[in-house]
Amino acid sequence: MLAQFNLRVISSILGVLMAMNAGFMLLCIPVSIIYSESSWISFLYSGLATSFLGALLWYFGRSKKDNTLKKKDGYFIVSLGWVLMSFCGSFPYLISGAIPNLTNAFFETISGYSTTGATILTDIEALDKGILFWRSLTQWIGGMGIIVLTVAILPILGIGGMQLFVAEAPGITPDKMQPRIKETAKRLWFIYLGLTLLETLLLFIGGMDFYDAINHSLTTMATGGFSTKNDSIAHFQSPFIQYVIIFFMFLAGTSFTLNYFLVKRNFKKVWQNEEFRYYISFVFLFTITISGVLFFRNYSSNIEESFRDSLFQVVSVVTTTGYITKDYTSFGAFIAAVFFMLMFIGGSAGSTAGGVKIVRHIVLLKNSFLELKRQLHPSAIIPVRFNGHAVKREITFKVLAFMIIYLAIFATGTVVVSALGVDFISSLGATATCLGNIGPGIGSVGPVDNFFHLPQAAKWFLSFIMLLGRLELFTVLILFAPSFWEKA
Amino acid sequence: MLAQFNLRVISSILGVLMAMNAGFMLLCIPVSIIYSESSWISFLYSGLATSFLGALLWYFGRSKKDNTLKKKDGYFIVSLGWVLMSFCGSFPYLISGAIPNLTNAFFETISGYSTTGATILTDIEALDKGILFWRSLTQWIGGMGIIVLTVAILPILGIGGMQLFVAEAPGITPDKMQPRIKETAKRLWFIYLGLTLLETLLLFIGGMDFYDAINHSLTTMATGGFSTKNDSIAHFQSPFIQYVIIFFMFLAGTSFTLNYFLVKRNFKKVWQNEEFRYYISFVFLFTITISGVLFFRNYSSNIEESFRDSLFQVVSVVTTTGYITKDYTSFGAFIAAVFFMLMFIGGSAGSTAGGVKIVRHIVLLKNSFLELKRQLHPSAIIPVRFNGHAVKREITFKVLAFMIIYLAIFATGTVVVSALGVDFISSLGATATCLGNIGPGIGSVGPVDNFFHLPQAAKWFLSFIMLLGRLELFTVLILFAPSFWEKA
Numbered sequence: 001m002l003a004q005f006n007l008r009v010i011s012s013i014l015g016v017l018m019a020m021n022a023g024f025m026l027l028c029i030p031v032s033i034i035y036s037e038s039s040w041i042s043f044l045y046s047g048l049a050t051s052f053l054g055a056l057l058w059y060f061g062r063s064k065k066d067n068t069l070k071k072k073d074g075y076f077i078v079s080l081g082w083v084l085m086s087f088c089g090s091f092p093y094l095i096s097g098a099i100p101n102l103t104n105a106f107f108e109t110i111s112g113y114s115t116t117g118a119t120i121l122t123d124i125e126a127l128d129k130g131i132l133f134w135r136s137l138t139q140w141i142g143g144m145g146i147i148v149l150t151v152a153i154l155p156i157l158g159i160g161g162m163q164l165f166v167a168e169a170p171g172i173t174p175d176k177m178q179p180r181i182k183e184t185a186k187r188l189w190f191i192y193l194g195l196t197l198l199e200t201l202l203l204f205i206g207g208m209d210f211y212d213a214i215n216h217s218l219t220t221m222a223t224g225g226f227s228t229k230n231d232s233i234a235h236f237q238s239p240f241i242q243y244v245i246i247f248f249m250f251l252a253g254t255s256f257t258l259n260y261f262l263v264k265r266n267f268k269k270v271w272q273n274e275e276f277r278y279y280i281s282f283v284f285l286f287t288i289t290i291s292g293v294l295f296f297r298n299y300s301s302n303i304e305e306s307f308r309d310s311l312f313q314v315v316s317v318v319t320t321t322g323y324i325t326k327d328y329t330s331f332g333a334f335i336a337a338v339f340f341m342l343m344f345i346g347g348s349a350g351s352t353a354g355g356v357k358i359v360r361h362i363v364l365l366k367n368s369f370l371e372l373k374r375q376l377h378p379s380a381i382i383p384v385r386f387n388g389h390a391v392k393r394e395i396t397f398k399v400l401a402f403m404i405i406y407l408a409i410f411a412t413g414t415v416v417v418s419a420l421g422v423d424f425i426s427s428l429g430a431t432a433t434c435l436g437n438i439g440p441g442i443g444s445v446g447p448v449d450n451f452f453h454l455p456q457a458a459k460w461f462l463s464f465i466m467l468l469g470r471l472e473l474f475t476v477l478i479l480f481a482p483s484f485w486e487k488a
Numbered sequence: 489m490l491a492q493f494n495l496r497v498i499s500s501i502l503g504v505l506m507a508m509n510a511g512f513m514l515l516c517i518p519v520s521i522i523y524s525e526s527s528w529i530s531f532l533y534s535g536l537a538t539s540f541l542g543a544l545l546w547y548f549g550r551s552k553k554d555n556t557l558k559k560k561d562g563y564f565i566v567s568l569g570w571v572l573m574s575f576c577g578s579f580p581y582l583i584s585g586a587i588p589n590l591t592n593a594f595f596e597t598i599s600g601y602s603t604t605g606a607t608i609l610t611d612i613e614a615l616d617k618g619i620l621f622w623r624s625l626t627q628w629i630g631g632m633g634i635i636v637l638t639v640a641i642l643p644i645l646g647i648g649g650m651q652l653f654v655a656e657a658p659g660i661t662p663d664k665m666q667p668r669i670k671e672t673a674k675r676l677w678f679i680y681l682g683l684t685l686l687e688t689l690l691l692f693i694g695g696m697d698f699y700d701a702i703n704h705s706l707t708t709m710a711t712g713g714f715s716t717k718n719d720s721i722a723h724f725q726s727p728f729i730q731y732v733i734i735f736f737m738f739l740a741g742t743s744f745t746l747n748y749f750l751v752k753r754n755f756k757k758v759w760q761n762e763e764f765r766y767y768i769s770f771v772f773l774f775t776i777t778i779s780g781v782l783f784f785r786n787y788s789s790n791i792e793e794s795f796r797d798s799l800f801q802v803v804s805v806v807t808t809t810g811y812i813t814k815d816y817t818s819f820g821a822f823i824a825a826v827f828f829m830l831m832f833i834g835g836s837a838g839s840t841a842g843g844v845k846i847v848r849h850i851v852l853l854k855n856s857f858l859e860l861k862r863q864l865h866p867s868a869i870i871p872v873r874f875n876g877h878a879v880k881r882e883i884t885f886k887v888l889a890f891m892i893i894y895l896a897i898f899a900t901g902t903v904v905v906s907a908l909g910v911d912f913i914s915s916l917g918a919t920a921t922c923l924g925n926i927g928p929g930i931g932s933v934g935p936v937d938n939f940f941h942l943p944q945a946a947k948w949f950l951s952f953i954m955l956l957g958r959l960e961l962f963t964v965l966i967l968f969a970p971s972f973w974e975k976a
């Protein structure tokens with residue numbers, strides 16, 4: 001059963017991942033030392049333990065006999081990699097005693113690597129600065145992982161219509177990717193790093209201290225949403241800081257291929273991208289609607305504030321970041337309902353954002369209208385058009401199936417969470433926000449609350465849901481299919 | 489624009505429908521007279537007004553030049569017919585003063601004809617017996633309409649996978665239906681009538697008075713759920729009566745073609761039907777789960793009662809009837825979550841039940857698992873199998889698209905209802921229950937509540953949602969498509 005997998009190569013790749021993870025842990029030592037915190041020792045121990053595990057894995061896989069990987073190996077590496085990273089990533093929390101409980105530590109860590117941002121911390125500011133830096137870093141590492149996943153792995157696996165994105169990305173062709181994959185990944189990582197540094201600089205100029213600036217930049221670019229402050233971005237009342245964060249959240253929710261074109265000043269290429277146009281329109285439409293409500297119902301003191309509050313929260317939820325400047329559940333049923341539905345949108349494909357993704361919604365939306373037309377002309381072939389080309393019926397089919405499975409997991413997840421002792425509305429909110437990798441939900445896990453009070457079993461289950469959502473469902477689900485384990 | 493439709497034939501058919509409707513109204517006169525109620529006069533006026541309208545429509549369409557109807561005419565007749573029936577059907581409420589407000593009267597009437605069962609009445613028992621009989625009758629008429637719709641119209645229109653049901657129904661073939669359509673419809677109506685009379689008899693034997701027995705039989709067989717009692721079937725504590733109602737709700741949620749085979753004692757044919765097997769399994773599975781919870785958490789006093797309460801509520805929601813013996817929202821978050829999700833199941837295709845329908849869920853469920861298999865074998869053609877045959881990819885596609893549109897309407901509807909001033913959870917509940925033609929929802933429109941307190945605009949909007957759900961979405965939506973109005 002296991003013989004069909006290239007376990008040696010899988011093991012050595014996981015070993016390299018663990019070594020990288022250990023490296024990032026050691027990076028936190030200077031932070032702790034600068035702030036004279038005792039937590040530096042826990043990073044040393046964690047780094048050593050993770051390195052040791054990595055070395056073991058690498059040693060097991062050291063043979064160079066057969067380096068070829070099959071598709072099935074890919075699913076294995078990605079899912080197992082994310083779980084192992086999260087397992088080791090919780091060492092600093094556990095060893096330092098910042099989060100002494102294993103369930104909570106694992107939840108917080110996978111919430112980091114999956115760039116979700118749901119937290120079990122009740123008093124974030126009470127933690128060491130070194131530990132909070134590690135917490136922000138897990139999201140940034142997760143974001144890096146997602147970029148390489150989208151560039152290198154998803155195109156081969158071809159999950160639920162991601163082909164549509166691939167077709168538009170330069171240097172990524174599903175068939176012959178190997179030669180250019182490293183180059184493309186490097187290029188996009190460079191942009192990821194560059195934007196992170198640029199945001200840090202701008203936040204610092206805006207008056208944030210350097211530590212907060214770097215932390216928030218790390219979690220913005222990953223669309224993660226962990227903050228070093230208990231009341232998230234509401235802590236920073238400067239409009240400049242809030243607009244900077246909005247701008248970078250928006251970029252992080254944009255395909256990194258487009259960000260590359262932006263850097264290259266190829267604006268025409270960006271504007272020609274249909275997903276980008278829909279993305280901007282969605283954000284614009286919802287912001288205008290919500291600011292209208294906030295302003296006319298006097299929830300905000302002036303037009304600029306209602307616009308900024310709306311824009312911030314809309315961009316935060318659509319890009320699945322999850323930062324908060326205002327509690328959107330406190331503005332009446334309509335605003336709450338809109339934000340709940342926005343949780344099912346998700347950012348652009350090829351960004352660090354989670355969720356369903358805008359490209360899929362475009363296909364779903366267009367197809368729904370075309371179904372009416374097809375009803376009237378049953379023999380005509382009427383394909384969905386995207387970026388000026390007809391989308392293969394096969395791909396539209398896969399997008400439809402993806403959305404159905406996404407919603408089925410949401411529905412089943414809600415029932416499971418409620419069975420574990422959570423009230424109905426919080427079960428809806430927790431499942432939607434974890435599956436969409438957003439962070440805050442509705443009910444008792446709303447924007448001003450946290451996940452601490454949930455039952456242990458619910459935390460483990462929601463950890464699994466975050467993983468499912470982050471890895472486009474199929475990468476994880478397929479491991480549970482009997483045919484996966486049959487010899488090909 | 490209108491010239492492409494055969495307006496004369498459309499008009500004459502609507503005229504005949506109005507005449508039938510008037511006939512049913514006159515049928516209520518003896519009921520009022522028996523109980524010495526003054527409302528008999530309102531039925532006379534309503535009947536006369538409706539006949540007059542019918543005569544006008546018939547007169548306008550009397551020419552016999554061209555009797556052919558095109559597909560587009562079919563959509564027109566069905567949607568307009570249901571709205572016109574509901575418009576005239578509200579006359580008795582308005583004229584008698586039982587429901588003096590037009591919004592409320594229209595809501596109650598379309599809730600009847602769409603076999604939903606959502607009510608704006610706060611004290612049902614205060615109404616005249618004649619009026620309540622008319623209320624039950626609207627559902628029974630709606631059920632008759634649905635049977636003829638499924639037999640005669642939907643197969644031609646071929647909406648969202650209904651072909652799957654048609655393929656299994658004898659005497660219904662999409663191509664050459666005309667010769668046998670009248671015969672099939674008559675046969676199924678006869679079974680509908682027969683089962684209604686049989687249930688009346690059994691309820692009467694069980695101790696219900698004759699008036700209540702006939703009313704509840706009318707609304708059971710239509711899977712409507714209007715009751716003559718304020719606390720629905722909870723009023724009748726006799727287990728015999730409750731089991732009789734469960735049995736007939738279950739039959740009403742079964743395809744009437746299968747009911748025909750049952751009457752013919754062709755049990756093999758019934759059991760061979762895959763939708764029927766899933767239907768029974770769904771009901772069984774949920775009943776066992778829920779009775780376990782009710783029993784072990786001491787919500788019911790003994791095993792039989794927890795079984796009966798669970799079975800009753802599960803069958804009531806799955807068949808979209810909406811009768812109540814226990815408030816399922818009072819048994820904790822898990823039970824509430826399960827019932828909320830059950831609202832999205834729906835009965836069998838070809839029954840009087842509304843909702844998504846079990847046949848579609850079978851296709852969706854199987855296809856979701858097959859997608860994992862297809863992921864591993866991208867070049868293999870792996871079709872969904874139903875009733876032993878491979879389902880055409882085209883039909884699976886239509887089922888997926890139907891479900892997406894259904895859920896998109898649910899999501900948008902929830903936002904609209906909340907924008908009209910209803911709290912979030914009640915907006916979810918009201919939209920789900922009206923779209924699924926069930927009756928009671930969750931929140932402030934839960935099983936022991938009613939729709940009276942909703943804002944006027946929400947009532948009109950939900951009336952539209954009931955119509956959408958009842959007519960398999962497309963029949964109504966297509967009227968809003970620009971291509972519908974273009975000359976073919």
